[in-house]
Amino acid sequence: MEVVLHLPVVPNVELVAAKAVEAVGGAIGMHQGGIEAASVAIVEACLNAMEHGGGQMVVRMSAETFEGRPGLVIEVEDQGKGFDPSAAPRNSATRVAGCTTKRGWGLTLIRELMDDVQIRSHPGRTLVRMRKFVESSP
Amino acid sequence: MTDEQMRLSKDIVADGFGLIAAAGYINNEGGQAIADAATELIEGGCGTLLIDLDGTRIINSIGVSILLEIMEKLLEDKGRLAFCNLTPTISKTFEIMGLVQYATVYPDRDTARAALAGDAAV
Structure with a gap:
């Protein structure tokens, strides 16, 4: 089972990807x-991807088994300028409390909520x- | 789950105690709608706010960041913020982002109102 979405940068398009996760995750037996x-x-x-990717993004999701454990694999790809994933800060509540800006939580949440995360990035592709x-x- | 339209109501349920019920996608717009309702209640004299997220299944970090700002505003005024009816994922997200360091989380509205009764005449 595989789903591929080519998503434009329009408001709330991320919900299309979330809806696909709901459908594919449910189909492979993931709990709510x-x-x-x-x-x-x-x-x-x-x-x-919308903020830094500079255009359309591609979302792929598939059911895969790794070391005997079934799961959902999701890829989000953009064509932005790229960044150094090892230099991306892991955000923490103490770092953010009292700061005027509270942005920058995306990668931290992804790493905390998913079982495995890999990021490859270079200019033109993340x-x-x-x-x-x-x-x-x- | 991905019903994006925010449905929101607010009410002063007792002296100094405000309740916001919010169901839908908490993104920048949803977060701001909650913040606006919270500001109205705070300016109306509510030092204790309960935000009931029954019906909210999807959030993003921008929306939660706006909730963090509400929390800081309440804390500046020595107020109190509480949430109830959080999904496990939303609860974990709040924990990661630090909301639960300063806000209290209750399983449901009745439990929250009973617990907060000591701070306001609920």
Whole structure:
């Protein structure tokens, strides 16, 4: 099972990706908590792609088994200028409290809500690949 | 789950106690709608706010950041913020982003009102 979405940058288009997660996750037997966690993660990945990607993004999702554990694999790809994933700060509540800007939570939430996250980025292409196992908790 | 339209109501349920019920997508617009309702209640004398998110299944970090600003505004005025009816994912997101350090989370509205009764005449 595989879904591929080519999404334009329009308001709330991230919900189209979340809806696809709901459908595919449900079809492979993910519980509601796992679906909701993956939905928030894909929303954050799409928002990052829209903000930094400079145009249309491609979302792919598929059912895959890894080390005997079934799960949902999601990829969000954009054609932006790229960034160094190892230099991206892991946000924390103490770092943000009292600051006038509270943005920059996307990657932190994705890493916390998903079971595995890999980011490859260079100028012209950023790919966020994330996995949620069917049996994992939110 | 992905019903994006925010449905929101607000009410002063007791002296100094405001209730906001919000169902829908908490993005920048949804977060701002909650913030506007909270500001009205705070300016109307509510030092305790309960935000009931029954019916909210999807959020994003921009919307939650706006909720953080409400929390800071309330704390500046020595007020109190509480949430109820959070999904496990929303609860975890609030925990990651620090809301639960300063706000209290209750499982449902009745429990919240009973617990907050000591701070306001609920």
